[in-house]
Amino acid sequence: MEEKKVIFRLRRYDPETGGYREDRYEVPVYRGMTVLDGLIWIKENLDRTVSYRASCRMGLCGSCGMTVNGRPTLTCETQILSLERDELTIEPLYNMEPVRDLVADFHQFFKNQRAIKPYLIRRDIEEQVEPTREYLQDPEEWNLYIQFAMCITCGLCYSACPTTATNEKYLGPQALANLFRFYIDSRDEGWEERLAIADSLDGVWGCHLATGCSEVCPKGVDPALAIQLLRREILRKNLGRKTRREARPLAPLLPPEEESPYRAFGEAPEFTVEGAEEAAEKFNILHDPRKR
Amino acid sequence: MSKKGRKGILGWIIPITNIERLLYSLHRITGIGLTLYLFIHIYETSMRALGRETWISTSEFLDNPVFHIGLLLVVLAAIFHGANGIRLILQELGLIAPKPTQPVYPYRKYHRERRVYMVTITMLILGIGVAIFALRDFLILLEVLGK
Numbered sequence: 031m032e033e034k035k036v037i038f039r040l041r042r043y044d045p046e047t048g049g050y051r052e053d054r055y056e057v058p059v060y061r062g063m064t065v066l067d068g069l070i071w072i073k074e075n076l077d078r079t080v081s082y083r084a085s086c087r088m089g090l091c092g093s094c095g096m097t098v099n100g101r102p103t104l105t106c107e108t109q110i111l112s113l114e115r116d117e118l119t120i121e122p123l124y125n126m127e128p129v130r131d132l133v134a135d136f137h138q139f140f141k142n143q144r145a146i147k148p149y150l151i152r153r154d155i156e157e158q159v160e161p162t163r164e165y166l167q168d169p170e171e172w173n174l175y176i177q178f179a180m181c182i183t184c185g186l187c188y189s190a191c192p193t194t195a196t197n198e199k200y201l202g203p204q205a206l207a208n209l210f211r212f213y214i215d216s217r218d219e220g221w222e223e224r225l226a227i228a229d230s231l232d233g234v235w236g237c238h239l240a241t242g243c244s245e246v247c248p249k250g251v252d253p254a255l256a257i258q259l260l261r262r263e264i265l266r267k268n269l270g271r272k273t274r275r276e277a278r279p280l281a282p283l284l285p286p287e288e289e290s291p292y293r294a295f296g297e298a299p300e301f302t303v304e305g306a307e308e309a310a311e312k313f314n315i316l317h318d319p320r321k322r
Numbered sequence: 323m324s325k326k327g328r329k330g331i332l333g334w335i336i337p338i339t340n341i342e343r344l345l346y347s348l349h350r351i352t353g354i355g356l357t358l359y360l361f362i363h364i365y366e367t368s369m370r371a372l373g374r375e376t377w378i379s380t381s382e383f384l385d386n387p388v389f390h391i392g393l394l395l396v397v398l399a400a401i402f403h404g405a406n407g408i409r410l411i412l413q414e415l416g417l418i419a420p421k422p423t424q425p426v427y428p429y430r431k432y433h434r435e436r437r438v439y440m441v442t443i444t445m446l447i448l449g450i451g452v453a454i455f456a457l458r459d460f461l462i463l464l465e466v467l468g469k
């Protein structure tokens with residue numbers, strides 16, 4: 031197979047000096063090789079000190095976002111040859127604090143994600159925790175939110191956004207798209223508090239429709255669309271018009287002689303790893319709406 | 323925590339990932355430019371209040387190619403800002419937003435078609451605006467040359 035050499039110029043952040051420095055590496059490139067493969071090759075063959083973050087290498091975990099030639103890019107899903115360049119400049123994602131080399135800190139990003147309450151809110155919490163009946167949802171209702179549920183929290187949209195560049199309190203495209211995902215879900219009943227979170231200068235009104243978010247999203251999420259739709263709902267609400275309809279009622283109760291399918295799963299197996307029980311307890315507290 | 327990562331005002335211009343991102347930057351630049359012009363314009367016309375002599379000397383001072391080109395830029399900026407502003411109002415309030423759809427691999431662009439149409443329409447309005455403006459100037463030029 032014919033080999034091509036591509037120069038990787040890594041703009042590396044050094045936490046000790048607080049500055050950046052640029053290192054150049056020559057990488058032999060084969061067809062199908064991704065930018066992430068290139069970084070792995072550098073680490074294995076040229077310089078073990080190079081730091082970057084990645085995990086799944088298949089566009090699922092959202093860890094490997096970096097700025098490649100000035101564009102927020104999911105490096106494991108981007109083939110080097112498809113960029114048609116002899117030189118690649120790779121930097122950490124913009125608008126997040128750099129940690130080291132190409133690694134960016136997602137602290138604020140995930141804080142925003144938590145702030146929009148990324149879970150189903152139900153009025154009947156007992157029923158939600160110990161369900162006796164099923165949720166119903168038809169494909170049409172599913173279609174309204176599935177686009178926004180594709181998000182892998184890679185942060186590319188956040189990094190492409192001009193509002194996040196100057197306003198660190200801005201919730202950002204990812205969190206707002208996720209907010210809409212729950213808002214429009216036919217099972218969710220938290221629409222009032224969701225709209226209240228969105229209706230702010232650090233919420234949907236911070237957006238100026240630059241749509242860089244939708245452009246760089248590797249999953250087709252289109253956060254700009256979610257923000258537009260949220261604004262329309264807020265506008266409607268303020269004009270006294272109808273907004274989201276009520277949540278769909280649950281499926282009818284099963285006849286008493288039949289067991290609920292949820293109870294038929296049985297108990298979980300015992301813990302085998304040390305500390306797992308406490309971790310599970312913490313997790314349960316985090317995910318039990320009665321304890322929030 | 324240090325603020326190394328946020329791009330600050332530079333982030334209003336980079337990264338340019340798509341045409342709307344560029345229009346965003348231009349809208350902001352023209353908006354600020356027009357506001358600046360408004361103040362300069364108020365200052366300039368207020369010279370009239372200081373009497374005939376001052377007004378004439380102000381007019382003479384302003385009558386040179388630099389200010390003429392400046393004025394041309396202001397008009398172009400106004401055409402752009404107005405046309406793009408109407409697009410932004412329609413889109414930002416979700417008045418013409420399409421229904422969400424299920425993304426299909428490889429998740430590229432297809433779902434943003436409506437926005438691309440809107441950009442095209444804005445560009446057309448913009449083009450017509452500039453054309454009318456240019457035509458008028460062209461006619462004036464012909465008249466001047468004819469004399």
Ligand code: HEM
Binds near residue numbers: 237239353354360414
């Ligand atoms: C046809 C007339 C106009 C329309 C339709 C219009 C529309 C708009 C819209 C929709 C925005 C918000 C853009 C965004 O969300 O980012 C905006 C921003 C702005 N406009 Fe205008 N505008 C007009 C005339 C003017 C004039 C005459 C001035 C100056 C005197 C001006 C100065 C500004 C400024 C400074 C901003 C803020 C820029 C920004 O936030 O990016 N506009 N305009």
Ligand code: SF4
Binds near residue numbers: 182249250
């Ligand atoms: S919306 Fe898209 S770009 Fe933004 S975090 Fe989710 S997957 Fe990444």
Ligand code: FES
Binds near residue numbers: 093
């Ligand atoms: S490494 Fe998991 S998305 Fe790229």
